[in-house]
Amino acid sequence: MAGIDEAGRGPLAGPVAAAAVILDPGKLPRGLNDSKQLTSGERDRLYDEILLHASAVSVAFASAAEIDQSISARRRFLAMRRALFALSAAPIMCWIDGNDLPPDLRVPPRRSSRAML
Numbered sequence: 580m581a582g583i584d585e586a587g588r589g590p591l592a593g594p595v596a597a598a599a600v601i602l603d604p605g606k607l608p609r610g611l612n613d614s615k616q617l618t619s620g621e622r623d624r625l626y627d628e629i630l631l632h633a634s635a636v637s638v639a640f641a642s643a644a645e646i647d648q649s650i651s652a653r654r655r656f657l658a659m660r661r662a663l664f665a666l667s668a669a670p671i672m673c674w675i676d677g678n679d680l681p682p683d684l685r686v687p688p689r690r691s692s693r694a695m696l
Contacts, residue, residue: 580604581635581670583659587650595641599673601633601634618639657683 585597602608610621617625630636640660646657663673664676 582672582676583662583673584676585659586666594643595646595658596638597640597662598636598638599632599659599662600629600636601666601668601670602629602632603634606632635666635668637662637667687691 581599581601583597583599585595587595608625610617611625614622638656641657642659659675663670
């Protein structure tokens with residue numbers, strides 16, 4: 580299972596960034612929560628723990644120019660799609676933070692026969 584979230588809304592505020600991560604559900608970092616509910620120190624600690632223990636992590640961007648050229652309803656999903664496809668392990672499904680789900684986002688085909696979370 581991959582978790583995906585984005586930050587930024589497009590050209591007015593600069594690029595959109597998205598991250599995708601696969602964590603072992605049996606070894607979730609203590610205190611993991613919505614970043615807006617954490618202190619900066621807690622975010623820093625969790626960042627280090629996630630990078631240390633994650634099965635796969637990726638970060639991707641969509642530039643303001645790309646967003647300007649895309650269909651407005653899907654513009655913020657460009658970075659999410661890129662982050663998902665950049666993971667070194669293909670998840671079976673994804674949790675996407677937010678109220679809107681990308682209508683055309685599909686989990687990429689498995690790249691190997693290894694078991695995925």
